[in-house]
Amino acid sequence: MTPPPSGRGPRPAGLTKPAAPDKPSPPAKPAGLLQLGSLQRRLLLAALAFVTLALVVAGLAIGVILHRFVRAQLDSRLDSQLVAIAASLERGPGEHLRLDRTLDGPPFDRPRSGWYWQVRQGRTTLRADSLEGRDLPVPDRPAHDPDPDRAQPGDAAGPWGDALILRTRVLPAEAGRPPVILVASAPAQALNGPLREAGRALAAILGILGLCLVAGTVAQVRLGLRPLERLRRDIAEVRAGRRPRIPGQQPAEIRPLVTEVNALLDQNAANLERARTHVANLAHGLKTPLATLTLALSDRTRDPDGGLAALVAAMDRQVRHHLRRARTAALGGATRARTDLAGPLSDLRTTFGRLYAEKTLVIDLDLPEGLAAACDPQDIDEMLGNLIDNACQWSRGWVRIAGRPAEAGVTLTVEDDGPGLDAAAAARAIRPGGRLDESVPGHGFGLSITTELAELYGGGLQLGRSDLGGLSARLQLPA
Incomplete structure (x- = not known):
């Protein structure tokens, strides 16, 4: 215990103002998702960017595949109609073309439906009843097709201005007769309608998948960063003095950091112990000589005016003061x-x-x-x-x-x-x-x-x- 401090002398009680408190520092901004440099923010934004990119690429790829699939199904149906027409052609009176059976089955029997077929050879034209006597636009095609069994795709506007998907096949000319051009069409809506419906379903599925991926990413990031939060609590426990070191049971990625921090704590503890030992040795070494001087100067014959005793007392006060200051400074501020x-x-x-x-x-x-x-x-x-x-x-x-x-x-x-x-x-x-x-x-x-x-x-x-x-x-x- 130090000598009783004499911080005051007797005086009449008066108005006393407390010492002005230090100006409070501005509060630190809380760490969170929007904090610049946050690991959680970086990981979540990177994951969100990659998930979005992956979903967009997947949506485009699936859309292209669906388009090709629906178009292939539509072309196959039109090609089947062309094959049936070609198989039903025969020569009638006057060598004019005719069909040996009707081919206006559904959906080619509905007027203005976009499902049409047409056969043309020179000035002779055979039509589906759904055309109501009008002609289909026949695409340009060379007279001698290298592959007459292969139908060619095309797009055109129908007799009533509706968008059509065409399949055209040319039968080679025979005995001086012109080639036979076979055309079958389907409305563009037969392609676009299913694609729109499939696109809406695909968008919903990809959206749900994206939400699940984002939720999984958030959970994964929080789970992955949980050891850092646990490490922060462990360091706070060490700083508060409730434990001497950070536990060594940590994930492999954090274990080297924990080892270094524990080594630093051990080194600081050793330095503190050495500093306290040096302070104690210094106090012991100075206390005895000062006590001897004080005792010697208590004899008035050696110090008649008390000047030397005052100097020794001042030395004792200074030594005590600086020894305490050295001991507290060795703590390096707030201790554990x-x-x-x-x-x-x-x-x-x-x-x-x-x-x-x-x-x-x-x-x-x-x-x-x-x-x-x-x-x-x-x-x-x-x-x-x-x-x-x-x-x-x-x-x-x-x-x-x-x-x-x-x-x-x-x-x-x-x-x-x-x-x-x-x-x-x-x-x-x-x-x-x-x-x-x-x-x-x-x-x-x-x-x-x-x-x-x-x-x-x-x-x-x-x-x-x-x-x-x-x-x-x-x-x-x-x-």
Whole structure:
């Protein structure tokens, strides 16, 4: 325990303003899907792009295959009609062509249906009844077809302007007669209609498939990134002091990173232990010579005016101050220690209640269960001991200690009903060696050391006016 700090001197209670809090930093933007550089965002966008591309390519390919299939079925039907017509042709009176049977079966029997057939040889023309006496446009074709058994495809407008799909076959000329041109047609709707229906069904199926793939990708990405979230929680556990190292049971891709982090933790722990050992050795090496000098200078014959004793006392204060600062700096800021505050505060209340038993102090302790700070236990004792000692020293009979969880950590408040301090005196009290009353025992380093320790942990100390009438010391520490 440090010498009782003398952060204040007796003075009339007056208006006291608490130290101005630091300007709050802007809140960090939450990580999420739209955050730039997010692994989840990258993976999901890449998967969405590939799924979309794959579905578009698959849709186009299936569409082309369906078109070819339906067109082949339609051409096969028209070719069958041409074969039936060719087989039914015969010479009638006057050597004119005629059919030995009717070929106007469904669907070629419906007028203006687009299902037509026509036979032409010179000026002789045979037609389906569905043409109602009109002619089909006959595509240009050479008189001598190298493959008369093969029908040729074509497209044309029908007699009533409707779009038709044609199949044309030319029978070679015989005995000086012109070639016979056979034409069969089907409406373009016979091709486009089934394709539209199949396209709608295909689009629905591909859409459902795409949604399933996207949902599967989201699940896969979240499942794949879950070890990273578990690693983050493990590191938070280490930082909070609830475990010394990160568990080694990790996926193969993360295991090297965990090994390196654990090695860094071990190295930092070793460096901290060495630093504390050096500080302890230095403290031991300087404490004995200073004690010897103090004892020697207590003889007034050696130091009549007390000047040397004052210098030795100043040296002792400086050594104590810098040793504490070196020890806390060795922690590198917030440590991985986790200290439950209930135990230390109860012990400190008991200790100072006995030290100041003659004042019959009432020391109230209001602390929620489980409140903890991410600080070394020795530093907790040092900081709270300085504050409680200061409050007990100047209190008229009532000291109140309270702790509450805060947004950025833990806030501990030590209040008393003493004379209190104004803003200027509070600023002087937290400076190293700042003593407001030289008649009170102490060295003036208690509040300054408490402030430095708190700042090394990322917290701070603020002095203000308590509603009890005295001083209110607010200590902020990381949770």
